[in-house]
Amino acid sequence: MQTVLSATFDVLRTNGLTTIFGNPGSNELPFIGQLPPDFNYVLGLNEGVVVGIADGFAQASNAPALVNLHSAAGTGNAMGALTNAWYAHSPLVVTAGQQVRAHLGGEAMLSNVQATVLPQPLVKLALEPALPADVPRSMAQAVHTAMGPPRGPVYLSIPYDDWDQELDADAPSIADRQVRHGGRLAAEDLDHIVARLRAATRPALVLGGDVDATEANELAVTLADRASVPTWIAPSPYRCPFPTRHPRFQGVLPTSMRGLADVLAGHDLILVIGAPVFRYHHYQPGPILPDGTSLIQLTSDPGEAARAWAGDAYVCDIPSALAGLIERLPETGAASVPRRTSGPRQDEDNWPVAPARVFDTLNSVVPDSTIYVTESTSTTDAFWDTINLADQGSYYFAAAGGLGFGMPGALGVKLASPDRKVVALIGDGAANFSIPALWTAARYGIDVTYLILQNETYGALRPFAASMGITAVPGLDISGIDFCSIAAGYGVPAERVGSGRELAGVLKQAMDSPGPRVIVVPTSLDQRRW
Known part of the structure; x- marks a missing residue:
């Protein structure tokens, strides 16, 4: 006789959701502690990192990704990353453990109070099955809802004593059910x-x-x-x-x-x-x-x-x-409007390095098929003026602008795109929001090259403040961070470069060597346009 757990695994397996991105808590142990051998668990050191990895994976694979969070606290920790997934239309199936049903009325420790309200409005649907037998069907509903247009995250809260409950022998099987979508214009x-x-x-x-x-x-x-x-x-x-x-x-x-x-x-x-x-x-x-x-x-x-x-x-x-x-439309050979061009570059040996020089170097060193995951908001103009993006699926950025996506998102993109190089361009301010992603990179040997563009300030805020007429803003300086030591502590090789010429050599080594790597590049402040 099937249990709720075995029937749910059938639903997940049929829909290709055999990789779980998670950070475990006590409510989740009955689920992840009995994984079949064809399932994999990818650990992130906090829930924001977990959702960021899954977000990158779902976007790059064009398929749903399964997330396992810890009750209400873990869901709260993940909300910033969930905002990016929502605006990227990422089909995430987000599960969270819930206290046993007998404890819910008294709000026992680790209860997810009003579980279906907590993740709103950042999910298409939030469910908590009314009875254990409805968990497999609810999981299938979550998968199909996440993948329906427009795609997006779905949230499912599951009391942890549901998993071992037996299903009736005549319970209908929903694992093989399919949902197809149309939507053609007339x-x-x-x-x-x-x-x-x-x-x-x-x-x-x-x-x-x-x-x-x-x-x-x-x-x-x-x-x-x-x-x-x-x-x-x-x-x-x-x-x-x-x-x-x-x-x-x-x-x-x-x-x-x-x-x-x-x-x-x-x-x-x-x-x-x-x-x-x-x-x-x-x-x-x-x-x-x-x-x-x-x-x-x-x-x-x-x-x-x-x-x-x-x-x-x-x-x-x-x-x-x-x-x-x-x-x-008939074919036409009419001329196009010439596109804008970028300004002159600084000499490649100037220090700190101009962001545009960094991007020029990337164009000349990395393969044309490279995927860029970016979270360096102060260098946006230089990036789009300079970088060569030619292939499908070559660029990912935090869709809601919430910092913390870039470092874990790059890992998910690489897991979904094993045959392409992945370079993550991360500002030194943004890097601190999800630096524990480096542990996951080292633990699983994920081949991502991180360029931390270090200008020692929240660079995007300076021109923003100027445009508002605000001249004295505290808390914009973030000097003194040793990212090489931090990376080494997480087990990722790292080095600091001081010129465009040196960067080219280090980048080439990174492209030729498997596994994660951090390259810290001191950069000048790039004033964005509005």
Whole structure:
């Protein structure tokens, strides 16, 4: 006779969820203590690291990832990382142990009080089965909900005395059940969008992370070429949906209303695909769209469509919509608008090293197929001006802007992409939010090269403060951190470089050697644009 535990393992196995990312507590021991031999457990030293690894893994594998947290306290520790997963549409199945059912009424130690309320609003669905026999079905519901459009995290709280309960012999099996999703645009909708594109005199294309997440980058390139349109990436990108060396690529849009409208001025139609309209950050009041400009949004997220600031929205499957538009557009050889270019570089032997020089060095040393996971917010402009991103799934960033994603996220990306090099570009401020990820890197021998860009300040906040007219801000200096010693303490080889030339040699060694490595690069402060 099956138990709740064995039936749940069947559900997880059928859906490919045989790797568990977790940090154990007492409520979780009855679950993880009886793992079948085909299941693996990846340990992170705190819950934020655990969710960050799973987030990177889910995005890079295009598949759900299973997370195991410790009751309410562990869930609370993970909430910052869960925010990034929510905005990245990462299909995480987040499980948390709960006290035994007999203890719940008295709020015994480690009870998850109002468990379904705690993770809101950062999950699509939060469940706590009403009885033990419903755990396997609830797990299946969690998996299918996480993978349904728009994808996202789901939370499941499970009392730990449920696992050993026996199921009735005639209980229905749900392990092999499948859920399929549609969402194609109707032919008349595609015809209407194409008609508006053809009627526009200066259309433009804006792409978001869901293009890359649905493996539709090549389709986006074809559409840009067919429509002969300049192409931008939507503000605050967490993935890269378009090759950064393509002649039609114009860069990343600003994160303010005024800045974005200024950049798009002169275009009479904006086609936004796979992105919100728009996700602002820096408050600079201005028009949502330039005068005389209309907008069309294609998104897989009904919420994004409903809350958009402007334009007509279509909720649909992104790849099929792109393919439908391409079918209706003739090939054209019209010239594109030249993309912006970066300014002059500092000499490679200057110290501290200019961020742009670091990125130039990466372009010349690492393989073209390298995946970048970034969390160096003060070097954003230099990164997008300089770095060469050509392949699908080459870039990941914290989708909600919450620090702590980069170091663990890189590990998850590498686990899901074993045949590609992974380089994590981490600011010295961000590194401290999830530095224990280095232990997991060393423990499992995960081949990630970390570049810690050390400017000894919360660099992104300085231009932000200046734009607000604030001149005296305490707590921005973070000097005196010895990241090489910290890395060594976690078991990861590390060294500090002092020039672009030295960096090239150290990077080449890292690319040729398996396993994790930390390279600390003293960098000058890069003043971001808004």
